[in-house]
Amino acid sequence: MNDTKQVSIVPHILFGMFCLELFFLFVKKISLALYGPFDLIEKLFPIIAIGLLVTVIKPRLNFYWWLSLAMYIGYLLYGVLISLANQKGMKIILVQMYHELKFFPMMMLFSVAKCEEIWTRRTVNVIKPLIFLCILLIVFQAGASGAYNALFSSGGHFEPGHFGGMLLPRFVGWFWHPGQSALFFTIAAVLISVEYRRGNIRFGYSMIFICIVFVFVAIQRLELMLMFMALMALKVQNALNVDYRPLLALIVFAFFTWLIAYLCIDKNNVWYVLENFESPRVIFLVEAVFELFDSNFWGGGWGTIGSHAAADVAKVYEYNAMKDLWWIQLGQYFYDTYWPHVIGETGIPGYFLLLLSMTFMVCALKRPEASLLLFLLLLTSALSSNAQSLYHLTIFGWFITLLESDPNGWRKTARQPVSNHVGIPAGGLS
Known part of the structure; x- marks a missing residue:
């Protein structure tokens, strides 16, 4: 596949996805019922990303990209294995696998694609x-x-x-x-x-x-x-x-490492967070940490807590102690959380495989400005589900494409x- 063909096809698709996301938001603002069909179209974006990466875009990946890819594949494999070890059904695994395949393929597609x-x-x-x-x-x-x-x-x-x-x-x-x-x-x-x-x-x-x-x-x-x-x-x-990409990567790794270490070192820290920060997000985080403890830090497998599979397939929130939480009753349990399902379902191994993948990805981007955008996305994922939101992945991704495609380089x-x-x-x- 030559560069001319890539430039003529791929940017049109990515720009179209960007514009569609902005249009979908306004449709959702007018009517949730009208938004339904568009939501189905949006769900195709990860499949489009994987298809383009496999069939159209064949970039030369640098060392950090290979490390990031290896860590992410390791995270997915560990998620499957720990789910099977915890006797999770194949439907749960397949549903959650789809959602896990949002972040990396989408961000990699937008990062390696080039445009004029x-x-x-x-x-x-x-x-x-x-x-x-x-x-x-x-x-x-x-x-x-x-x-x-x-x-x-x-x-x-x-x-x-x-x-x-x-x-x-x-x-x-x-x-x-x-x-x-x-x-x-x-x-x-x-x-x-x-x-x-x-x-x-x-x-x-x-x-x-x-x-x-x-x-x-x-x-x-x-x-x-x-x-x-x-x-x-x-x-x-x-x-x-200056090139501040290594500093951004270090901050991401240090922050999320500090977070999991603080919660795991002493259970009293978990209770302190629960008692002093009243929020449904905090409740999900605390419940995920308790699941982490119960699984001896290995994770309970997908479909246990905080994930789409837990809500849509296993329907765990109809039976556990969180069923009366107003977020549960409104069906918002996974819209504003991301890391709780990683902590509770894939444990310490999955947590650090995913974190390392994200850290190496920050270094893999060629332009500091592009790394800065990815850095912002990762920071907001600590308090939201932005790292698996197709809107945020598409919007951030397209801007990263534009910045990564600068022909003059970051020093000029x-x-x-x-x-x-x-x-x-x-x-x-x-």
Whole structure:
């Protein structure tokens, strides 16, 4: 497969997936019933990713990619073996295998695919009208909340956000959930900053400011902190011309290692977390750690706790002590958790195989800016299910593709006159 054919086919598919995810969110915002068929289309994305990786894209993987791939295959094999050892049914294993095959194939596809600069221009041309529509919808929500709630009865209605001791309404614009809006504009700010520095876009500071405002009005404090951290990292990189990929990988490994060590060293630590951090996420985490203890740290196998198989096939939450939790009653038990199922179902071996795979992947990406986006995704997975959310995998993945495809390399980041860039008109991206 030559590079010309790859450039002509693969970016169209990936850009289409990116646009479809944004469209699906608005459909979901209008009607959950109408969203149903689109949800089925979205479930094909991991299969498309595997198909493209096997049949179309044949990149030369660097040493870190091979390590990451080996660790992830090890994680999958261990998940199957520990499930069989715990007498889990084949249906449970197959269902959970599908969900486990979201993260790595999706992220690998977007990371190794290459595209031309025109795709960055097209992406910015999607972001600009999206910003305009978000402004209109936020003004609509603020000025006529009753009409807004009636029109968008299926989305964007979440409890007020806590800020400075006050309860404030959350504004999500085009998006269905505040976290989706905040993370989209966080990574959009990274792309805009990089492209503005390269001289490929005008009004970069104004667009970044608008992105910050959107994260702020969504009242997502974690995402706001991550955005400023990301922009600061880009500023340092521009000033010092440093490669911070090893540092990002080290932070990921150290943070998640500290987390599992803290919970496993002493059961009193688990009780302390449960008593001082009241949240359904914490309850799932604690229950997963108890399952870890009960399995002598080997894991209880897929379909035990926290996974899609546990909810959809084994239906464990209809029988265990968590059945009265309001998250369970609303069917949200796996939408906001990721690591609990890894901890409880695959134990310490699975946990570290997956963690090492993610750590090596951060190093495997060629551009620090792309590694920065993956770093943000992995950090948010500590408090959410973003690492298995097809929306987040697609959005983060497409932006990683754009950053990884920079032909000039990460060391040539100084802002140049727009007219010096081949293939970009003197007016910049429009």
